[in-house]
Amino acid sequence: MSKNLEHQFSMLVREIRKEYVGNGPKEISTRFVGSWAISEMKGNLTNVEKFMISSAKGKQMVHETRTKLVKQIYKRPEVVDKFEKLLDAKVERLFSDINIDEDIAMTVFVFDRNLENKQK
Incomplete structure (x- = not known):
């Protein structure tokens, strides 16, 4: 999958976090693996x-x-729909955690198909 799509995904995560949490992360990177x-x-x-x-x-x-x-934000149908439209894949599950001391959060979105090598 193109780096551009990973960047678009990151920007969507930032936009959603900003809308629902009040601020978005200062730095964000996304990688597609399977x-x-x-x-x-x-x-x-x-x-x-x-x-x-x-x-x-x-x-x-x-x-x-x-x-x-x-976790509640990513259960919202309107939020899930944005990710599914961007990647043309269905969200199956999500894992999320934050390390408070380091101020680093990780979210793993699991989709219904391989995201690598997808062209958009």
Whole structure:
């Protein structure tokens, strides 16, 4: 699959995060491997979240909230539809996590077919 399509996918992830979370990641890169679209995002936390993670309880709250929120966002039909239209493939499942200390999030989208070598 072309690097351009990976870039378009990354920009779509950023746009959706910005719309539903309030800010998008400062850096994002996506790679297609088989049926997986793997997005790595750096610089995700808001200023409020950065303040909150100064305590262990705050760190746990931010991690749980971020993880649950992201999974809920990607269950929205209008969000899923954008990814499926871009790649002409169906989203089957999603895995997401964030490392609060490093402010790095990873989301793995699993599609119904191989994304590599697809031309668009």
